[in-house]
Amino acid sequence: DAGVIQSPRHEVTEMGQEVTLRCKPISGHDYLFWYRQTMMRGLELLIYFNNNVPIDDSGMPEDRFSAKMPNASFSTLKIQPSEPRDSAVYFCASSTHRRVSSNQPQHFGDGTRLSIL
Amino acid sequence: GNSVTQMEGPVTLSEEAFLTINCTYTATGYPSLFWYVQYPGEGLQLLLKATKADDKGSNKGFEATYRKETTSFHLEKGSVQVSDSAVYFCALSAYNNAGNMLTFGGGTRLMVKP
Numbered sequence: 001d002a003g004v005i006q007s008p009r010h011e012v013t014e015m016g017q018e019v020t021l022r023c024k025p026i027s028g029h030d031y032l033f034w035y036r037q038t039m040m041r042g043l044e045l046l047i048y049f050n051n052n053v054p055i056d057d058s059g060m061p062e063d064r065f066s067a068k069m070p071n072a073s074f075s076t077l078k079i080q081p082s083e084p085r086d087s088a089v090y091f092c093a094s095s096t097h098r099r100v101s102s103n104q105p106q107h108f109g110d111g112t113r114l115s116i117l
Numbered sequence: 118g119n120s121v122t123q124m125e126g127p128v129t130l131s132e133e134a135f136l137t138i139n140c141t142y143t144a145t146g147y148p149s150l151f152w153y154v155q156y157p158g159e160g161l162q163l164l165l166k167a168t169k170a171d172d173k174g175s176n177k178g179f180e181a182t183y184r185k186e187t188t189s190f191h192l193e194k195g196s197v198q199v200s201d202s203a204v205y206f207c208a209l210s211a212y213n214n215a216g217n218m219l220t221f222g223g224g225t226r227l228m229v230k231p
Contacts, residue, residue, distance in 0.1 A: 004160070042223040043161075043206065091160055105151055105210075106219055108160035 002026070004109035006092050012115045018080040021112045024073055025094030033106060034067055034077050035091040043091075049075065082116045089113050119144045123207045123222035130197055130229050138192040138225045140181075140207035148211040150174075150183050150190040151219070155204040164192075164205070197229045 005024040013019055025032045033048040047057040052069045060067070064083070069075040079086055093106040123140045130136060142148065149168045153161040165174030170185035179194045190207060207222040 043221045045218075048218075093161075105163045105166065108153075108162070110158070110160045 004092055004094050004107050006090075006109035006112050008112060009110065010113045010115075012117065013082060014117050015083055016081045017116075018078065019082045019086075019114060019116075021077040021090050021092075021114070023075045023077070023092030023109060025075070025092070026107055027073065029094035029096045029107070030072070031095045031106075032069060032075050033093040033095075034075070035093065037089045037091060037111070038087075046077070084116045087114055087116050119148070119209060119211050119220040121207050121209055121220050121222035123205075123225050125223070126204075126226035128225060128227050130227070132199055132229055132231050133196045134229075136192070136194040136197045136201075136227065138205055138207075138227070140190045140192065140222060142188050142190065142207070142209050142220075144188075144209055144211045144220075146211050148209040150181070151208040151210070152179070152181055152190070152192050153206040153208060153221075155206065155224070157203070161206060197227070199229045199231050202227055202229045 004026055007022045030051050034046040036044045036046055044059055046059040047067045048055055049069045052072060065079055067077045089111045091108050091111045093108045095106045120143045124138055151166045152164040154164045155161045164179055165176040165181055167174040167183035170183055173180055173182045179192060181190050181192045183190055204224045204226045206224045208219045210219050
């Protein structure tokens with residue numbers, strides 16, 4: 001089975017540019033999560049969706065960050081304008097069912113390593 | 118609220134040494150507990166899990182026992198290999214109205230030298 005697919009794997013861009021990260025969750029999963037990982041802050045939950053609807057975006061750091069899920073198989077995380085402090089690894093994860101059980105943990109993609117110069 | 122605390126790294130060991138990575142948690146109710154592993158350049162992968170007190174999760178030679186009395190879920194392995202070098206995350210899930218959430222610890226980097 002295909003896992004969570006993220007693209008691109010690496011992104012290098014200059015500050016001020018718009019950045020779009022993409023995620024395809026596992027088919028049939030109804031929860032999708034966006035995380036950011038940095039050395040300073042560790043793993044932070046930015047936002048999550050249930051059935052394509054944003055449920056909690058309290059982790060989104062600023063208005064420069066936005067996330068959408070237009071359908072069950074695709075989500076984007078957009079940063080506009082980007083800044084050097086946004087440099088991090090961004091992970092997407094998906095899961096199914098409201099309550100996490102031992103059989104249904106979150107499944108992670110391989111991440112997008114973002115560098116803002 | 119829920120929280121997970123794990124020992125800071127890096128932890129550096131020689132091959133075949135015994136490994137312990139401490140993890141303690143704070144949660145309301147009866148959480149499920151997980152260890153995830155992140156190999157270099159990859160995403161997090163579920164390593165093992167336990168859903169109730171005294172359960173022992175195990176996988177790839179790693180073990181962790183859900184200790185409710187000490188609110189702990191320490192990760193152990195009897196003999197580490199160079200290929201175990203990775204970052205290990207302890208996590209919990211406690212049902213709440215916010216939905217299907219995991220609370221992660223800060224991660225512990227393990228470096229195994231040949």
